[in-house]
Amino acid sequence: MKNSMAPAKKGIIAVSIVVVGVIGILFDIPKHREMPVQESAFPKMVLPKENVIIGTSSKSTLMHVLNISTPAFEANGSIPMQYTCDGKNTRPDFVFSGVPSGTLSLVLIMDDPDIPDSVKASRGVESFVHWIVFNMPPQTAGISASSTVPGLEGIHTGGENGYTGPCPPDREHRYFFKLYALNANLDLKAGATKKEVEKAMAEYIIGEAQLIGRYDRKRE
Numbered sequence: 001m002k003n004s005m006a007p008a009k010k011g012i013i014a015v016s017i018v019v020v021g022v023i024g025i026l027f028d029i030p031k032h033r034e035m036p037v038q039e040s041a042f043p044k045m046v047l048p049k050e051n052v053i054i055g056t057s058s059k060s061t062l063m064h065v066l067n068i069s070t071p072a073f074e075a076n077g078s079i080p081m082q083y084t085c086d087g088k089n090t091r092p093d094f095v096f097s098g099v100p101s102g103t104l105s106l107v108l109i110m111d112d113p114d115i116p117d118s119v120k121a122s123r124g125v126e127s128f129v130h131w132i133v134f135n136m137p138p139q140t141a142g143i144s145a146s147s148t149v150p151g152l153e154g155i156h157t158g159g160e161n162g163y164t165g166p167c168p169p170d171r172e173h174r175y176f177f178k179l180y181a182l183n184a185n186l187d188l189k190a191g192a193t194k195k196e197v198e199k200a201m202a203e204y205i206i207g208e209a210q211l212i213g214r215y216d217r218k219r220e
Helices: 002-027 117-123 194-204
Strands: 067-069 094-097 105-112 128-136 173-182 205-215
Touching (some): 067 205, 173 194, 194 205
Antiparallel strands (some): 105 173, 173 205
């Protein structure tokens, strides 16, 4: 009984295939066709491969960039006479920003590396130090010319504590105002030298910034 049914099933399948083929020819039923993809009128969005986070924390905080500036002159510009030995020899105002987290104190050093070789040899120095301030609180936003210095002052090359202005003997000199952020307070007293300050802070620097000013005396 099973053997007699097999040919019948095969015949039915064959007839079905023929019928479908004929219907397809008569009515021109198209095979599956892919619709053309139209270009979008909107620009494609390029997604970043990964989220970039700047900073030392796992949170998305921006990196602090230490900066020092002054309203008295532009970076690499001429220092006004009133802040030099030809004027009142007073210090200008300074503004600090971008103090990094973890800072416990700030240091400011002003020096002149363009002094004559004869001065370097006679004093045994590579630059003339004009001003040193250290152990300034981390929240210090700057130094005002009319206010007390918010820290301890070191001794300049002229032999006194505090600020002494530019006084180039031969030509235009550059004056570097270098600001440092430290994760420590320095175990030094007022009157410390530049060498002592630099040695004490060497392993605690977590941020640096500098401002350059220029000055040349009037010559006849």
